[in-house]
Amino acid sequence: MADTTIKDREGAPKPRARRLGHGHNRRLQAITGWLFALPFTIGFLLVFVIPIISAVRSSLYAQKPAGGGLFGGGGLVDTFVGLDNFKAAASNPDFWAGIGRVLLFGVIQIPIMILVALFLALLLDSFMVRRPGPWRLIFFLPYAIPGIIAAIVWTYLYNPQLSPFAGAFPAIGNQPFFLAPQVILGSMANMTTWTFTGYNMLIFLAALQAIPSELTEAARVDGASSWQVITRVKIPMVRGAALLAILLSIVGTVQLFNEPSVMQSAATWMGGDYMPMLMAYNSLMGTISPSGSGPASALSILMALVAGALAAIYALLQTRMSR
Amino acid sequence: MKPTRLIPWLAMPLVLVGMAACGSQEQPGGNENSTGGAGSAPAGETVEISYLHRLPDGAGMTPVADIVDRWNAEHPDIHVTSTKFDGDAQEMALRLETDIKADSGPCLAQLGYNEVPDMYVKGLVQDVSAEADKYKANYGGAYGQMIVNGETVGLPQDVGPLVYIYNATEFANLGIEVPTTLDEFKTAAATAAAAGKYIADFNADEAGYWLSGQTAAAGGVWYSSADNQWKVTVESDASKTVADFWQSMIDAKSVLTINRWDDAYNAALRDGSLIGNIAAAWEVAFILDVFDAQAATDTTPATEASPYQGQWRVAQIPDFGAGAKTGPDGGSGVAVMKGCAYPEQAMEFNNWFNTQVDDLLSQGLVTAALEAPTTQPEKWNTQYGGQDVLAELSTANKNLNPDFAYIPGFASVVPSVVESASAVVSGSGTVADVFAAGQTASVTALTDLGLPVTEG
CATH class of the missing domain: 3.40.190.10 (Periplasmic binding protein-like II)
Structure with a gap:
């Protein structure tokens, strides 16, 4: 009865009214949604989108002398130079030598760090560790130390005058062992491994703990050994986490900065362009020519492209292999 | 001057925070009065001069702030605010460039002699030749280090x-x-x-x-x-x-x-x-x-x-x-930066400050001013067995290759x-x-x- 009345009352014009009402609701919902997203959006614009736009803009400009003479007229003008900064950066052998160093670094350091992190995570996830809490904290602790501080502490540890162990290693070509050209990438890899293994372990641990216990139980019921549970169930289930951890590591490696910049003060043979991020920083600081925000932005963007390309290649290979 | 190169890195996070904080803040650099014409201080008003330096201010030294306080006490019409920059020369140069472009730079800044031509090319310093001429007689050969393209941009402070x-x-x-x-x-x-x-x-x-x-x-x-x-x-x-x-x-x-x-x-x-x-x-x-x-x-x-x-x-x-x-080998001066509305008053302080030779000596500086410090630090008497080190340094100063x-x-x-x-x-x-x-x-x-x- 009531149904019919309503239907009657909602005669011909009703559908439109209903749609209006519905639209009104949706608009309200949309506004509420946007309001909730507002703090994030503002933050995202301020600290992400605007800096990127400004970096891209400044990479297209160079500061040129306003006039002639020995001192260029005593002023600089921002001049649009198109892709000149990129051409200069991409044709600079020092830049590619730096990229080569981070690649060499990454190819060796990332697998070691990821495997150790995975091993620690599996250990903490296993029944062998009764109370993983304290261990988790201890392994993660190095990451809680600010990167620059960690780099300084390690540089002191590599200094034969101050270190409890560095003096026992032979100098190579008048350079302290850990700061010698042949060893320094290894010294840096040691620093980053120490800092980030715990962090990557947490990524793996979170993924491991998200594996439903039914799966491992079922495997055990089917007669799988502990080793088989790990290799056939757990490791395949954390593949997504591994992808994330490795991608973050690749990007982080290309952006290596704290370690080379601090070590450079002790190992002056490195120069200001040992690694690409250091090179971009020193271009901005004026200690590498061409200098200024234009060339520095171009180097940074080029570096981001390289990091993006490497990450994309890895992700592609990974998905292809898992098929 | 730099006992270890690592210290600036320790200070860097603070510097970055400081940069962010100062960027938004009005610096009393005197930029606000650009229409008033250079050097014409409004009658009866106090002129504000800001001064950015990176002198060590270490233990046992006369702090820059104390020297400046003495000036402020004697000169009620020209008030100077000094700020110590905790970073290296390169970071300070970038900070100056950024601040001056944003019209919030200091009136006076310490620049290494090697930085002066660079700052001139970037258009960050002022020509104060007329003002500097008045004080020229107080300084030795380093005066020339503050001249770029025939324009004097400040006064020398110390020599190396x-x-x-x-x-x-x-x-x-x-x-x-x-x-x-x-x-x-x-x-x-x-x-x-x-x-x-x-x-x-x-x-x-x-x-x-x-x-x-x-x-x-x-x-x-x-x-x-x-x-x-x-x-x-x-x-x-x-x-x-x-x-x-x-x-x-x-x-x-x-x-x-x-x-x-x-x-x-x-x-x-x-x-x-x-x-x-x-x-x-x-x-x-x-x-x-x-x-x-x-x-x-x-x-x-x-x-x-x-x-x-x-x-x-x-x-x-x-x-x-x-x-x-x-x-x-090193040495620096104090330059008048672009945007400083009161170059005349800034140079008056600049000259006064750089002739406070005893105070500057306590900061470890071999002063560029001709006036000799009255006594050498007690520490030097102990370390150099009572030698008249100041006399020796003054000879070196006179022997500097001026070209x-x-x-x-x-x-x-x-x-x-x-x-x-x-x-x-x-x-x-x-x-x-x-x-x-x-x-x-x-x-x-x-x-x-x-x-x-x-x-x-």
Whole structure:
């Protein structure tokens, strides 16, 4: 009865009214949604989108002398130079030598760090560790130390005058062992491994703990050994986490900065362009020519492209292999 | 001035925070009155002058803020606010550039003499020639370091002529005299090295200023101009003299090759193996601190003063073939920055501040002002066995090669030179390569800046 009345009352014009009402609701919902997203959006614009736009803009400009003479007229003008900064950066052998160093670094350091992190995570996830809490904290602790501080502490540890162990290693070509050209990438890899293994372990641990216990139980019921549970169930289930951890590591490696910049003060043979991020920083600081925000932005963007390309290649290979 | 290079890194997060905080804040730089015409202070109002420096302000020194307070007490109409920049010179240069572009820069800023041409090219300093002329008579040869393109942009503060410092007692034990020529130096180095002592150290990490200063001592300049074009002569006869001098001693292993700011340098001083070196005058203020008695800390026991304390003396560097000449290694002035609305008042303070020689001496500065400090610090009497160090430094100051000047972009030349000098230490390069690297880097720097340049 009531149904019919309503239907009657909602005669011909009703559908439109209903749609209006519905639209009104949706608009309200949309506004509420946007309001909730507002703090994030503002933050995202301020600290992400605007800096990127400004970096891209400044990479297209160079500061040129306003006039002639020995001192260029005593002023600089921002001049649009198109892709000149990129051409200069991409044709600079020092830049590619730096990229080569981070690649060499990454190819060796990332697998070691990821495997150790995975091993620690599996250990903490296993029944062998009764109370993983304290261990988790201890392994993660190095990451809680600010990167620059960690780099300084390690540089002191590599200094034969101050270190409890560095003096026992032979100098190579008048350079302290850990700061010698042949060893320094290894010294840096040691620093980053120490800092980030715990962090990557947490990524793996979170993924491991998200594996439903039914799966491992079922495997055990089917007669799988502990080793088989790990290799056939757990490791395949954390593949997504591994992808994330490795991608973050690749990007982080290309952006290596704290370690080379601090070590450079002790190992002056490195120069200001040992690694690409250091090179971009020193271009901005004026200690590498061409200098200024234009060339520095171009180097940074080029570096981001390289990091993006490497990450994309890895992700592609990974998905292809898992098929 | 920089006991360890790592300290700035410790301070860096704070600096970045400070930069962010100061960027938004109105600095009392006097920019707000740009319509009022330069130098015309409104009657009866207090003129605000801001001054950015990076003097050490260390323990036992007269803090810059105290000196400035004295000025403020005596000059109610010109109020100066000093700010200490906790970072290195390069970071301060970038900060100045950013702030001045945002119209919030300081009125006065400390600039290294090597930075002045760079700041001029960037249009960050003001021509205050007329004001500076009034005070010119108060300063020595360093006055010229504040002149770019015929425009005076400020006043000199301190100088860093190269001097020779050595352990006189050890020299007497070895039967050697303070060398006065390069040949005498090499012979003395060989004699000392035979006894396991070294009368010099090749400072690869300071090569940019240290070797350019020695080229100046040999009568050369790295940069000059002709026909409105820069002439780069980093590789020259004078630099060859310097290169051969060091190469022969490095090859003979009669000098050490430790970086100046490496802890190994202090260790070599402490264990008595390093008994002399060619050093910038400003190093005199702290180089012997390693011999001081140390109070106990949580981790180390107290140590007594080293027996070497009081045995060291300051002398002139040997004749590099151009007579009694020395070259500059560092030193800085205070420039009037673009956007400063009261250059007249700023220069009045600038001159007053830079003639407070006793206070500046306490900061470890060898002042550029002609007025001699009344007394040398008590610490120096102990460390240099009562020698009149000030007189020796003043002689070095008078012997400075006045023609040595820097180019815009010199900041990018220094790392190339240092990198190359470090290769000498590793045995993979020669000292001549260092000058070749400096030559290339200088031409590149000028070309990249879009300035006219001809080689050699």
